[in-house]
Amino acid sequence: MEVHVDLHKEDFWRFNRYVMFHMPKYRTMMLSALISVPLLSILLLRFSSFDWVYSVVVGVLIGILCDLLFVYRIKSRTMSMVKHNEGILGERTITVDRTAVHESNDKTQLRYDWSGIHDLRRDGDYLYIFVNSMQAVIIPKRSFGSPEAEQSYVKAVEDYSNKTFA
Structure with a gap:
């Protein structure tokens, strides 16, 4: 996804x-x-x-x-x-599959194995996939086309990571 x-x-x-x-x-x-x-x-x-x-x-x-x-x-x-620091902001694609979280933009391509995922958090506007205690993949909820798309993405992240969003 x-x-x-x-x-x-x-x-x-x-x-x-x-x-x-x-x-x-x-x-x-x-x-x-x-x-x-x-x-x-x-x-x-x-x-x-x-x-x-x-x-x-x-x-x-x-x-x-x-x-x-x-x-x-x-x-x-x-x-x-x-x-x-270029590359922190701007457009990017965040893909999750059974092996890892992949984050890519026009400058970088990053891969975070599920075994290294520190925590999953969310608030009213964002999903945070923490790759360490201070760094996270930030996903604004506005990026999803619908609440259903957000929920299926959340479910996929939780299933792959064996963690739940707090």
Whole structure:
């Protein structure tokens, strides 16, 4: 079975955001970073002889600003990587058969054996076939002509990989 995909910058960013907040290892790191900045700010302000109300309000504001800057920085690095690495975006064909997942575009042809598939994930708009903990074959659901075509593709991937989409 094959599907033709056209990946855009937004698709790649949404994949990276999915990894940050849904994959257990990275979700734990992100949440600890997002929580620790406000807490440390509050504690530092409190130990600097400010009262609790001031410390909490200013600490939370500092934390929110730092967290927004943190996510913005990750997004800008992701977009920079897309800009400097040809072949990440654009049109490609993703074929699954009983031996492997084949991903090809005008620059590369990649093959991922089913035994090396790390995980299968999906959200409301994408299917992700993880080939390692940080890299996945990204398939936007808009690439399928119908919900039935999507379901048959999902079934084929699950059957070949002996895994199910989470």
